[in-house]
Amino acid sequence: MEKSRPFRPGPVDTLWLTLAALAFAGLDISLYVFGEPTTGWAGPAAGVAMQVLFDLSLILLFRFPRLVGGLITVGALLMLASDLFSPGLLVPERQLTLMTVPTITPVVLSQLARLMDRRTVLWLTAILVVCASRPWDAQWNTTPFGLLSTAFPTAISLYFEARRQLLRSLRDRAERAEREQHLLAERARAEERRKLAEEMHDVVTHRLSLMVLHAGALGVVSADKAVRTSAEDIRREGALALDELRDLVGVLRNGANAEPRTLTGGAAGDPATLVAESTSVGIPTELTVHGDPGRISPAVARTAYRVVQEALTNVRKHAPGSTATVELRHHADGLEITVENTRRGATPDPALAGSGSGAGLAGLRQRVELIGGRFDAGPRTGGGYRVSAILPAYVPTAEGNA
Structure with missing residues (x-):
């Protein structure tokens, strides 16, 4: 059986519990003002003082559930002993309510199912049921009300707690x-x-x-x-x-x-060559390199070369008369590539613009993502186009070791 997770009350739970404690304390004080006082040696306010103590203990229920549950049980036993052996000591001989256990009992029992193990809750409830229902002297005005104030809140609370655990178990199983x-x-x-x-x-x-x-x-x-x-x-x-x-x-x-490694195969082409070629065909292109290119593996360098190559090829095809910039930023974690061009200054050659498969950028995106990088391409604000890629420093390839 799955172990129940401990209940962790939030600020809202603590707030409503405090409000309930104050409300029941006010109720018991009102019953004392409009009802009869106790008549035993403990004084006329003995009963209301005990009830208010039990009411205020509700504030500590989430922190000390066993202490509060035990206190309510002891209070019920004292009230029962007062009725049997010293009428009027702790409970007025003629009460305004039918409660024969502490007034706060239903609230405490409704919360204990979330805070304590089921066996302990059932034992406490059984003791309180006996004190409240008085089975040896069953009467229509005490026994049913006693059951409603003790057994009923515990049964409802245990039902909802079991339902909550079942739903949580089903949710955990679905997630697994x-x-x-x-x-x-x-x-x-x-x-x-x-x-x-x-x-x-x-x-x-x-x-x-x-x-x-x-x-x-x-x-x-x-x-x-x-x-x-x-x-x-x-x-x-x-x-x-x-x-x-x-x-x-x-x-x-x-x-x-796979573990990253530095490849020893053929070197990648130099992006400076691509920049020079682009300039020679009428697209003024500027190259900026930051950092140490030697930090990246040859496999990443070859992918970077293809990104720059495809981006500048598209500039020549679709943006004649523009200018372009290529920026390479090398850092410890990898390489950032940015290729931008301005708005075209002439009409593209239909034959040149229509050449190719039209899947160059899509294939480039797949190639970049395959080695664990990110790729982005789209129009620039104010005109022109921008191609960018972020590549890792190493590619997890092991073909050379196969």
Whole structure:
């Protein structure tokens, strides 16, 4: 059985309990003023003093429930002893109410189910039921009212407490089931990524390796300088593509829990080259670099290169006549990239603007998010466009260790 959590009262609970204590104290004082006083050796105010003491003890109920419950039980036993052995000592011989236990008893019993274990509550209730109902001298004006003031509030309180615990248990079970479902979904996605990584490794990587080898061989055996230059370009780009593919395979295979490592594959291109190319085709572009570029791994550097490359390509396609800025901020946690361009100053070439698949930024977003980064692209206020990305310092790839 699930262990019940302790009840922690809030300011509202304490406030209403204090108000209830003062209200019952006022009620008992009113009964004393308009009713008969006690006539025993303890004096005429003995009964009301005891009742007010019990009423004010309600303020301490949340802090000391056992003490208050025991005090009310002792008070009920004293009232019973007064009626049996010394009438009028603590209870007037003719009362204005039918209560034969402390007036505050129903309120105390209604709260004890939340504050104490069930067995103790039932024992206290049983004692108070006997004191209130007087089964040895059952009367229509005392026994039913005694049961209503003792057994009834306890039964109602225990019912609502059991219902609250049941609802909490059902809610906890639903949350556990949701967490388990989420874990199963994550496991399924990890398995799909693993299968995709194996397919890419076995097929695509193998084909790219053959392409690089053939290009290298062509550059060695060809006598034509132009062919050798083209073959070397193919070999170099193929090697870079192979390194990037291995990075992506490593991310797919190991997920976000793999240990980061610094790759030793092909280096990324220099963003300064992209900036120079953009300037040479009529888009004045400025490059600003903050921090140490050596803090990031080559896999991250290659992704950053692709972000800058795609952003400047879009500027050339869609914003001729504009100016652009590229800002790279290196810090201990990673790299922030910002590429912005002003409003275009000429009409884009339809042939150039219509080239491509139209999925460059979407693919770039997927690539950035795959290595644990964030990507954002959209129009600037006042015209122009802005592409930004935040990349981690390291990518959890382990393909090179496979």
